[in-house]
Amino acid sequence: MNILTILLLFTTLLLTRASELKTAVRIIAIQSLMLALACTAVGMETGEVQIYVAAILTVIIKAGFLPYVLMNIVNTLQHEREDHPILDISYSSLLACIAIVLSYGLIDQALPGAGSRDALATAVAMTLIGLLLIITRRQAVMQIMGMITMENGIYLVGLSVTKGFPIIIELGVFFDVLVAVMVLGILTSRLKLAGLSTDTSILKKLKG
Amino acid sequence: MIAGDLYYLMLFLFSTGMVSVFFTRSNANLTNCIAHSIALMGSIVAILCAIAIFVQGKVDVVLLVMLPFGPIGSSIDNLSAYFLLILGVVGVATSIYAYGYSREYYTCRLPLMAGLYNAFLLSMVLVFTVGHVVAFIIAWEVMSVVSFFLVNHEYEKKGNTRSAYIYIVMTHLGTVFIITAFLLLAVGAGSMDFSQLKGSLVSENLRNVIFVCVLIGFGTKAGMVPVHIWLPRAHPAAPSHVSALMSGVMLKTAIYGMCRFFLEFLGAGPVWWGTLILVIGIITAVIGVLYAFIEHDIKRLLAYSSVENIGIILLGIGAGMVFMSKQQPIWAGVAFSAALYHVFNHALFKSLSFMGAGAVLQATHTKDIEKLGGLIKKMPYTAVFCLVSSLAIAALPPLNGFISEWLTFQVLLFLPHALAGITGKVFSAVLIALLGLVGALAAACFVTAFGITFLAKPRSKHAKEAIEAAPTMLVAMGMLAVLCIVLGLWPRGMLAILSQTLKSYPGIDIQGLVMHDWYVLSSPPGPSDGGISTVAIILLLLSGCALAMLLHSIFGKGKVEAGETWTCGIVPNYHMEYTATGFSKSIRMVFKSIVHSHDETLVNASDNQYHGRKLFYQVRIRYLFDSTLYRPINNAIIRTAHFMKSIQTGSVQLYVGYIMAVTVVILIWSTGW
């Protein structure tokens, strides 16, 4: 379990360093895979069926389908890279580390002795880093990455503190994530079709 | 219970008048007749209802129950009845006047105007009568909105919409203060019913806050300086019979509100309440009359004169409150009766002058008196009525304005009873002197207005072609003119009504004024203590005239021969006549500080300097409060707004950043709980 959490953190940190979109997508895939593994691990602990189901769903949707879709989108947009993020790559990974520390602090402060400390801290850290990515990245795809990371983080929270939602809610959440990413993907490609760059920081027509 | 039925009947009538226009809108003439005659009936019923109240006392009726505030009703006591009476009298006149005047609007949304006219009357009736906070505020706001639409009625004319906007915003801000005052009281009383508000238990500081809120809130509606700026804009924009109502009655709703609060809800307060009102009142009066004097748009002039009269009314109220707080019921009674008397008088003569202005406007299509002149020959009756109203506004005997002004003078003279010491004496002396100044300025103002408008030679083609106003309009004006004279000659009746109105309030004793013979008005205590005998005045004047006649008849044969006006041998033409601008020049020079830095320019209008030069003399007044108070505030607000808008940059990253920041902040803050 701990190894998994560490790996998760590692992938997340890696994500902050990725400037090539394809790499980012691959990292996300791996991250989701890790999540699925963590899920199964929890499943072994508790031995509830629904968690296995959740794990499978994770593998299929988050590690398989979504990366595939995103990959296709990325392929359609050539020479779109995260060259000059709003916050420089090294700084953002630095911030990510700070976030990790913070989250450990927060966990100890807010809910001491809750479930597995590391997993929870990792989860919160992932959430924060996801937000960080959304805030500091220009590329639409990168922001999607950030969102998925966040989603994963929260999912991990659920996993680590409550051993997963009841299955029906679980399904709903998965469905939402799926649709959300799909919608975002479609919007991204539409942006491309509308002859715009997928650099979201230039979307400043609507203000005031 | 007849009063209650009359009340319902009145509401019903006005409502039908409101809806009738939907059915008659095809035929303008029909609309005009039906809508306005219903309004007329309603006003008559209003008068009857008021009388009935005076006879049989307080009446409670239920209006509507379907709001989550419990049953909402009207409780009509004598104070309400008094104002209802005013509304009835003015309403009758304006309704009759409207028959003739509405001809102007046959092509200009007449149904809308007629309907709104009824709605306006209805809302004012409700304001005067309802007995529940929510109902009052609803009626109050409806009144504002309806009058706003009436002001905005001729929105094609340039600037009208702007005036209407300023009006609605100012009055809405005023309402904010009124609501605050009411809610503070209501919370204290634990009920929103007027009958409960009296016993509201609030701390001393809170009472002061309420007082200030009331003063600002109702003062805005009344046109109290410095929150008067909407008034000279809105009144000219409205159709004349509506201006008459607005100036004659709507301003009085504010006075009504003040009386409600000061007499009933709040009761006697610390002395500084009254003193503050006195100071504001005198400032209002002086500022108003000064601007009226230098104005030469006839309706703006009248509007400013309304500001002045509101000032005089405030003087009465302020003095009354000073006396109340010093437990001098008799003088408080005199003071309040002076104020309320002036309320009635102002309602009469100001409506009258607005109607006159409307008649002139209809005949000549200009509001600029510099373009008028010689109308006394074209429209003799209008001229007479306008002369009466001018005399009344100038507070000259034997007209009604003089009575109330005299009472105010008396009250101020006895102010040292309440405000002891040198300061009190000097204070009241200064007040009296300034009030005298105001009176003189008012006289000057209306000499100018009447003289320039009606006398000498016409100054423009329009004035040349003017014709006498429609008979209905003349009838309406005639009624009010007669009333002005009656109230001037026989104040006793009005004082009886006033004593009925005021007797029920603690700290007020009106009997002093009513003790004497029918022909004499005298300030208590004691019959010998300064007074005026209206009859004596009239007799003296008549005998004086008779004497003059006598002198004539004794000497000489009295041949009168025509000879052209002496203008040093030149054939006189209207270019030589003195103008209103010229009339007010010297005053503008003396009061430079208030009549703020006016720039006077001599414009050469001739295109070709070989054909001599043609000079125009222009005066543009910069108004003190606009330039030093309102414009800066406005600009500041807009600038801040522009600055604030920079938070919506359009960057999605930033937006998400906001969310994160908020979350973090709250998380940190929440640990403290």
Add this chain to the structure above:
Amino acid sequence: MLFALFMPIATGLASMFQTTTVAIKIVNITGSMLISSALTTIVYKITVDGAFSYQMLYVDGLSAVLLSILAVLTFTSMLFSLSYMEKDLAHGHITFTMLRRYYGLFNVLIFTMISVLIVGNLGLMWVAVEATTLASAFLVAFYFNHSALEAAWKYIMVCTVGICLALLGTTLLYYAQVSVIGSDFQALNFLELKKISRSLDPTIVKLAFVFILVGYGTKVGLAPMHTWLPDAHSQAPAPISALLSGVVLSCAAYAMLRNLIIVQAVVNPEFLQYLLIGFGVFSIAIAIPFILVQHDLKRLLAYSSVEHMGIIILGFGIGTPLSIYGALLHMMNHAIVKSTLFYMAGVITQEYQTKNIARIRGLVSTMPLVGTMFIIAILAITGTPPFGIFISKFIIIGATFASGRVLLGAGLLLLLGAIFAGMMYYCLAMAFGPKPKYRASSVSVAKPALMAMVISVGLIIVTGLYVPTWLNNMLSMAATIVMGG
């Protein structure tokens, strides 16, 4: 209830497979009628014999308030859509396939909103709220031009981030529940939670609520998470803007309320009140500059939505039964008035071919009826009597005073005064003033659209002077529920 759920899906699917505009129209109008009637029956059932539930679904007085809003708006907005979309089609802004997609998504949106209101489970509620975002995303991006895409992107980005936080909060709440009673089928069922709410762990619940407040607050459009709102509202087709600001915001508020009911039992009420009041006042204050200086008609309305959401949340924050009653009433009034305003904005923008206020002049002369109703609606939205919003606003402010927050109440009145000034300024500029050159003739507005507006305006005027007894009871019932009774 299931019927109500199933109906929109059916309509949506049906309209996807139609081939002619007329057919689509017929299908949808009948569908919306059926939906509305179904919702009305639910509401009626509740008013008659209280709350009732069906497996995971649960409705009570609180949901009834929202459901009745939804019932009205579904019908009017559909009514309006018919003519609006037809004109778009005529102007060639959209193709027939887009039209079909529009109606499909429209019904999906309705479906999601209904499900928000009738599920009995906080988790599913979260799912449904997120679903409303996703369903409306494409409707916001409907025209697929530059600004529409931009608006949609911001909309979904900001909202999803917010909603994720809400999910975090929900998870924590679930954790709190689990730590009291083990995980079972009743997970996150808010009735269950309410039963045990006293025994929940305060710190966790507080933490959870912070996330939930921020999360759903984003969807409600509370400042400073409101940033998506003006963009989305200004770019979406008018009927959708109406639905968004009328119902979607209220639905999010409803979700927040459901959590609040549970939370307030354990967490220090002062804390909650400060949070809610703070957010409310801040939202109102933030709206002012944008209303005072604004160039885009629909953005103006959007910011006014922010303001009104602020008022509503403030009403809940004051936390006396009266204020909550007022807040719920305000929700209804605001939904009706604001939707009307958006309909009118739609007509106006279609006629004038612009959203720029500076270029919209002389409404009363170009389209007298709409112009007049526009003025009325603006007066209503600014809380001028005798219209509904005044009543609810007055109740809320009165409650503020009654709860001893005198300064807050007075300040509130002043802020609202400023907003009134701004709204009236632009309203007058648009309604009166000279007719623009290129608008020679006066135009005729299509019947259905007109009908939609007339219905709503009628409601506005009626509610101003008359609050029927059943509504009164329903609202008081809801208020007691929110109070935790």
Add this chain to the structure above:
Amino acid sequence: MNIVLIAIQVLGVILLAPLVSGVIKTTKARLQNRRGPSLFQVYFDLIKLLQKDSVVSPTVSWIFKIAPYIYFAGAAAAAALVPVVATNSSSVFDFFTLIYLLALGRFFLVLASLDAGSAFGGMGGAREIFIAILVEPALLLSMLTVAFKAQTTNLGLMASIVESSPLSLAYVFAAIAFFIVLIAETGRIPVDNPDTHLELTMIHEGMVLEYSGRNLALIFWATAVKQLIMMLLFILLFLPGNVFGSTFFVGIVLKVILVAVVIGIAETSTNKLRLFKVPSFLAVSCLLSLLALVAQ
């Protein structure tokens, strides 16, 4: 009884008024080493004017015709209010009433000045009004010293109070203040020059320029009456020592003559002010009155 007294008083004042102007004229003449016209010249002028025909411009309206009557009537009515003969305090004798009656006359005269439509009339009217506006507060203030003391504006009571109270500094101030007002109100040098027709200087004369014959006579007469009224007020309220009784009238008459002479002297020894210096001239009066109030 009372009525009769009042009638006597009015007639007396009206009949004697021109004589007072005569006295002033003579004094000035003597001071300028002229013999001057006889004391009764004013009467002769008035009678002459009354016998003359009057020329009336076709421009004018009925206002122009009635104005002289009202002006005269106002003055006469005011004359009734001064408690000389009828000294008891019926509430007719009110101070504000007196002022406003005079104002009524002025109102119509100014209207008449506008009526003919000549530049002179308008100018005169404008100046008259200007002066009147400035005089009003000064007049009230100077009266207040006594009014506050007497707690009434009833002239009879005010007079008796003045009699009963000892002479104090306050009264001296007030008296000077009122004297200034008197000069301004009656249109004397240094405020206005009654004997000139130069358009640059005239005020009252300019206003009545269009009048001729009998109307003019009425106006002149009324002006004289006004002047006498102001003097009487001055004497009754600010020159104490009017023992009521047999010698009362003698005292009054002597004092009137005295005041007339003083005015004559003042007129010869000063020269006319510019119009816009008048405000400061009256401001002096106001200050003195306030001083009097404080000193009281």
